[in-house]
Amino acid sequence: xxxxxxxxxxxxxxxxxxxxxxxxxxxxxxxxxxxxxxxxxxxxxxxxxxxxxxxxxxxxxxxxxxxxxxxxxxxxxxxxxxxxxxxxxxxxxxxxxxxxxxxxxxxxxxxxxxxxxxxxxxxxxxxxxxxxxxxxxxxxxxxxxxxxxxxxxxxxxxxxxxxxxxxxxxxxxxxxxxxxxxxxxxxxxxxxxxxxxxxxxxxxxxxxxxxxxxxxxxxxxxxxxxxxxxxxxxxxxxxxxxxxxxxxxxxxxxxxxxxxxxxxxxxxxxxxxxxxxxxxxxxxxxxxxxxxxxxxxxxxxxxxxxxxxxxxxxxxxxxxxxxxxxxxxxxxxxxxxxxxxxxxxxxxxxxxxxxxxxxxxxxxxxxxxxxxxxxxxxxxxxxxxxxxxxxxxxxxxxxxxxxxxxxxxxxxxxxxxxxxxx
Amino acid sequence: xxxxxxxxxxxxxxxxxxxxxxxxxxxxxxxxxxxxxxxxxxxxxxxxxxxxxxxxxxxxxxxxxxxxxxxxxxxxxxxxxxxxxxxxxxxxxxxxxxxxxxxxxxxxxx
Numbered sequence: 001x002x003x004x005x006x007x008x009x010x011x012x013x014x015x016x017x018x019x020x021x022x023x024x025x026x027x028x029x030x031x032x033x034x035x036x037x038x039x040x041x042x043x044x045x046x047x048x049x050x051x052x053x054x055x056x057x058x059x060x061x062x063x064x065x066x067x068x069x070x071x072x073x074x075x076x077x078x079x080x081x082x083x084x085x086x087x088x089x090x091x092x093x094x095x096x097x098x099x100x101x102x103x104x105x106x107x108x109x110x111x112x113x114x115x116x117x118x119x120x121x122x123x124x125x126x127x128x129x130x131x132x133x134x135x136x137x138x139x140x141x142x143x144x145x146x147x148x149x150x151x152x153x154x155x156x157x158x159x160x161x162x163x164x165x166x167x168x169x170x171x172x173x174x175x176x177x178x179x180x181x182x183x184x185x186x187x188x189x190x191x192x193x194x195x196x197x198x199x200x201x202x203x204x205x206x207x208x209x210x211x212x213x214x215x216x217x218x219x220x221x222x223x224x225x226x227x228x229x230x231x232x233x234x235x236x237x238x239x240x241x242x243x244x245x246x247x248x249x250x251x252x253x254x255x256x257x258x259x260x261x262x263x264x265x266x267x268x269x270x271x272x273x274x275x276x277x278x279x280x281x282x283x284x285x286x287x288x289x290x291x292x293x294x295x296x297x298x299x300x301x302x303x304x305x306x307x308x309x310x311x312x313x314x315x316x317x318x319x320x321x322x323x324x325x326x327x328x329x330x331x332x333x334x335x336x337x338x339x340x341x342x343x344x345x346x347x348x349x350x351x352x353x354x355x356x357x358x359x360x361x362x363x364x365x366x367x368x369x370x371x372x373x374x375x376x377x378x379x380x381x382x383x384x385x386x387x388x389x390x391x392x393x394x395x396x397x398x399x400x401x402x403x404x405x406x407x408x409x410x411x412x413x414x415x416x417x418x419x420x421x422x
Numbered sequence: 423x424x425x426x427x428x429x430x431x432x433x434x435x436x437x438x439x440x441x442x443x444x445x446x447x448x449x450x451x452x453x454x455x456x457x458x459x460x461x462x463x464x465x466x467x468x469x470x471x472x473x474x475x476x477x478x479x480x481x482x483x484x485x486x487x488x489x490x491x492x493x494x495x496x497x498x499x500x501x502x503x504x505x506x507x508x509x510x511x512x513x514x515x516x517x518x519x520x521x522x523x524x525x526x527x528x529x530x531x532x
Contacts, residue, residue, distance in 0.1 A: 189513075198511050211513035214476040356444075397444045402480040409483060409517045 017051040018411070020044055020081075021109030023089075023100055023116070023134065026057045027303055028064050030273050031091060032241055033150060036328045037115050038303060039218040040148075043404040045079040050408075052082050054107045056100055059087040089131070091276050092122040096131045104143060111411050112138055114187070117150040118177070119244075123277035125173075129180055136186035144414050145187040146407070148213065152192065153177030154200050155346060181205065188414055191407070213407065216400030217331050225337030225392060227385040230312055233265035233294065234378055237313035239301070239329050242270070242285075243278020245322040252289045253367035258374060259294065266378075271298045271309050310336035314384065315377045317341045321364055330357060334395025337388040339377045341370065356394035358387055425453060433531045434461040435524065439470035442478030450478070454485035454496070462494025465527045469500035474508050486518065495519070499527040 025031030027038050044050050057066060066085040088103035089096040104112055114135050121131020135145040153174065184190060185205055191213035192198055201210045229235075236255060240246045248270055255268040274281045282297060289295065301309055310316070316333040320343050330352070333340050340359040342352060352359055360373040377384045427436045434457045442450060457464045466482065468474075482498070489496040497519040501509065509515040521527035 195511055212511045393444075398476045398480055402477075402484070405480065405483050405487065406512070406514075410513065413516060 018049050018111075018408075019052045019054060019109045020050055020411075021054040021056060021104055021107065021112035023056040023104075023112060023114045025115075025120070026055055026066060026085070028066070028300075029058050029060055030241070030300055031058055031276055032117060032120060033115055033328075035218075035303075035306075035332075036150075039216075039400050040115060040404070041083065042079070043216075043400045044407075045081040045083060046401065047404060047408060048080055050081040052084065052109075054109050055083060055085050056089070056103055056107075056112075057085055057087050059090050089121070092124050092127045094127045094130055096121050096127065097134050097137060100131075100134050101137055101141065104138060105141070109143075110415060111144040111146060113407070114145065114147045115150075116147065118153060118180075119277055125176070129176065132180050133183050136183045139186060139188055144411075144418060146189045146191065146411065146414070147184055147187045148191045148193075149184060149197075150193065152197050152200060153181055154204065155197070185209065189410055191410075211410065214398050214403050215328070215331055216398055216403035217335055217395040218328075218400060225311070225388065227337055227388050229314055233267040234314040235267045235269050235312050236315050236317060236374055236378075237269040237271055237309065238317045238319055239271045239309065239332070241272055241275040243275040243281030246275070246318075246320055248282075248285055248319050249288075250365055250367050250370055251317055251319040252285065252292055252295065254370035254374065255295070256289075256292045257367055257371040258378075259292075261371070261375070262378070264378070266294060268292075268295045269298060269309065269313065270295065271301050273300050306332070307336070310338060313338055315339050315341055315374055317370070317374065318343060319370075320345065322346065331395050334391035337392040339384040339387040340391060341373045341377065356390070356397065358390045358394075360387075425450070427453065427457060429461065431528055431532060432461065432463070433528050434464045435467060435528070436464060437467045437470065441473040442468075442471050442481070443473065443475040444477040447477045447481045451481050451484065454481070455488070458485075458489055458492060458494065462489055462492045463531045464489060464494070464496045465521075465524065465531065466496065466498050467500055467524050467527075468498055468505055469502065469524075471505055472502055474505050479508065479512060479514060482518070483514070495531060497521060497527050497531065499524050 022041065024037040025034040026041065027034050041053060041055065045053055060066065066087070067083065086103050086107060088099050118132065119128060122128035135147050138145040182205060185201065185207045188209065190210045192210060193213065193215045195212055198210050198212050201207060238248060238251060242248055252268065255266070259266055270282065286297060298309065310332060316338045318327065318329065318340065322345065330340065334357060342349065342359040342361055343364040344361045345364055360376050362373040363369040425436065425438055427434065436453060436457060438450065454464065486496040499521040500523060501520060519530065521530060
């Protein structure tokens with residue numbers, strides 16, 4: 001019998017009853033990637049192969065509790081797996097490595113997935129670094145680990161992202177980043193969402209355990225968008241965690257310019273919170289631009305309110321000074337059929353082209369350029385609708401539900417190799 | 423997308439031609455489902471496919487998964503270089519049985 005070039009991997013299949021661990025943030029926690037985690041977990045929990053999801057989450061502030069705001073959602077998306085929340089780490093705590101290891105060892109999942117980026121575990125260098133060593137440590141302890149790495153050090157503009165204030169410090173951080181990346185790549189598998197990242201990691205680190213796994217669209221079970229806008233002011237919306245590489249100064253200044261130029265009523269909606277790495281950022285912005293009228297700061301947006309926030313927006317703006325990976329907000333804007341305004345920087349523009357999205361572009365840090373880009377959308381409803389339609393189609397291309405099948409295939413092969421070795 | 427389907431030695435062989443992307447995904451999806459109803463051993467010949475995107479990959483993954491659930495198998499053959507690169511980037515070349523020729527794939531499924 002001729003040998004296949006690649007070994008058959010689809011048999012015998014995952015045994016039912018898989019217990020998947022996930023180290024992640026999760027709503028109502030406000031840490032970065034919590035929104036992605038929500039949808040990622042939901043897709044895993046709907047798979048018949050998965051019996052239990054063990055969510056190793058960050059600890060919530062007093063008075064908050066996991067699992068309280070998702071019950072209605074579960075009625076729409078049947079979940080076959082049970083979810084168990086195990087809060088066991090805290091942002092900026094240097095003991096996270098040890099605490100997560102102990103929690104995982106006690107819970108004994110079959111595999112652990114890390115939903116993370118470089119600043120997931122802290123804004124201070126030591127806790128951030130130690131946390132990122134956890135996947136390697138788990139593997140060392142015999143626990144299969146898969147990392148979904150949303151950004152890589154090589155493509156982050158550290159100065160603009162707010163992690164390094166001078167060139168020397170940037171070089172030091174890059175060297176440390178290089179070492180940490182080596183350690184992250186000690187996990188059994190590392191998934192990234194952009195093809196270029198696979199090429200960079202393979203070439204720079206000489207590894208073969210990196211794979212491309214698309215970002216996937218968040219399924220909302222909403223009706224297809226009508227592209228109509230509610231009556232009232234035209235809303236320009238930005239969504240995310242602000243203060244590091246997502247900065248709203250240029251947007252607020254562009255909004256002020258637009259209000260001076262236009263007769264129509266406008267509202268700027270800044271939806272979201274401070275980045276954990278930039279406490280009090282939005283509070284300071286509100287003070288700094290107190291004289292600019294018609295700005296609404298929503299604070300934390302609960303999952304149930306996301307559809308309304310996006311639905312009311314005439315344009316979604318990405319006021320990024322740097323990107324740190326595939327944008328979940330772009331996929332969400334696509335899901336809701338929105339026209340988007342994007343900076344001409346790095347891999348965000350690449351993602352837009354590669355994944356079939358379209359948008360108006362502006363020069364970073366240039367309020368006039370941003371105001372002009374927004375105006376092109378506000379002034380031409382047909383252009384706005386056409387752009388929204390294309391983004392909707394792009395977002396619907398591949399659902400996170402499909403992407404999770406990819407992960408399960410990789411996990412299947414990983415576990416079958418381990419069984420063979422055992 | 424141009425397709426044709428035939429049975430050789432009790433193995434279903436599906437030839438795809440053109441782009442396997444979001445626009446063609448549903449068509450190929452139903453083709454694989456139809457193939458599985460008649461025969462749970464299927465070869466997808468990709469010799470005439472010069473482009474595949476993530477949706478195309480997902481269709482093949484789903485097809486393979488459904489075949490496996492029916493105790494069958496879905497294998498691939500004759501991948502062109504651009505398509506092979508995508509399989510390597512996604513490490514799906516480790517998940518699927520991929521054969522250099524159609525006859526090798528048929529022989530393997532006997």
